[in-house]
Amino acid sequence: MEELSNQEIKKRLLTKSKKARLEQRGKIISFSCIALIMLVVIAIFFFVASKGLATFVTDGINPxxxxxxxxxxxxxxDSNGKPLVGALPMILGSFFVTFLAAIVATPFALGAAIFMTEISPQVGKKFLQPVIELLVGIPSVVYGFIGLTVIVPAVRSIFGGTGFGILAGTFVLFVMILPTVTTMTVDALKAVPRHYREAALALGSTRWQMIYKVVLRSAIPGLLTAVVFGMARAFGEALAIQMVIGNAAVMPTGLTTPAATLTSILTMGIGNTVMGTVENNVLWSLALILLLMSLVFNVVIRMIGKKGAMKG
Structure with missing residues (x-):
């Protein structure tokens, strides 16, 4: 009997409990999901890269x-028998619209975030936050339609021309990325420890001195992450910007002249080409540029986050 009891004890010690088995199953499911996500990302990158590189490998176009x-x-x-596929006008158009939208949106987002976190948190939580959440949920086609019916005529009446161009696209993207930048800025300001504020006020700082010299400087990594994230959002926007920029694949000569972005040319042309032709391959090359730029934005965000963690 003693031997049997020792065996039972040994068996119980070696047998995993129910909680341990559930934990193991949870780990397996989690790792499986992570592996699936990685596989999907790699497959997308490989697919877009194989299509985009065909322009240079198969069609022989100079990169x-x-x-x-x-x-x-x-x-x-052209004179060498190669298609005229210079992508610089669209690349510049995308960068101009993205940077201008970020420049315009950042002060508004920062002011709204400071008001919501430092000036009047109750009013900000009660009124501003629902408005920001509403802006996030509006479809991009609605933004584009509003830009087409309101912003384009306004630009036309004030600055002349057709109204279509980088300036109209900047205003549309400014409204679209404002909720994203504002929300992330609010999170960055809330992440600043409360004792930083108390220490600054205890040393005799005014509220504005405390906000400017302590809170904002401590939240710089988070603020930069919010701006870069908003730029990534603006760089990949397609439908709304297509409706207001003019879709003219020419070098931008001004803010009020029709231009084009990578996304606008893609959405216009991808459905009108035959798979495997030069016209289709060059569009995939534009998509590859977009994918690489999204990776660059993600790398920049991670670098900013690491620097902020090191400072913290």
Missing amino acids: LKFLFGTTWNPSEL
């Missing part, structure tokens, strides 16, 4: 001429 060429007309050939 430098593609990136720095100023004429976009894939149906016509």
Whole structure:
């Protein structure tokens, strides 16, 4: 009997409990989901890269001429018998609209975040936060339609021209990225420890001195992350910007002249080309540029986050 009891004790010690088995199953499910996500991301990158690189590998187009060429007309050939596929106008258009929208949105987002966290948290939570959440939920086509019916005529009446262009696209993207930048800025300001504020006030600082010299400086990594995240959101926007920018694949000569972005040319042309042709391959190359830029934005965000963690 004693031997049997020792065996039972040994068996119980070696047998996993119910909680241990549940934990193991949870780990397996979690790792499986992570592996699936990684597989999907790798598959998307490989698919877009294989299609985008066909422009240079299969069609023999010079990558430098593609990136720095100023004429976009894939149906016509140059003196060397190659399609005119200079993507520089769209690249510049995307960067101009993105940076201008970020420059305009940042002060508004920062002011709203300071008001919601430092000046009047109750009013901000009661009124501003629901408005910001409402802006996040509005579809991009609605923003584009409002821009087409309100912003474009306003730009036309004030600055002349057709109203379509980088300036109209900047205003539309400014409204679209404002909720994202504001929300992340609020989180960055709330992450500043409360004793920083109390120590600054105890040393005789006014409220504005405390906000400017202590809170904002401590939240700089989070603020930069919010701006870069908003830029990434603006850089990849397609439908709304397509409706107001003019979709003219020419070098931008002003803020009120029609221009184009990578996304606007993609959405216009991808459904009108045949898979495997030069016209289709060059659009996939534009998509590859967009994908690489999204990776760059993510890397920048991670670098900013690491620097903020090191300072903390």
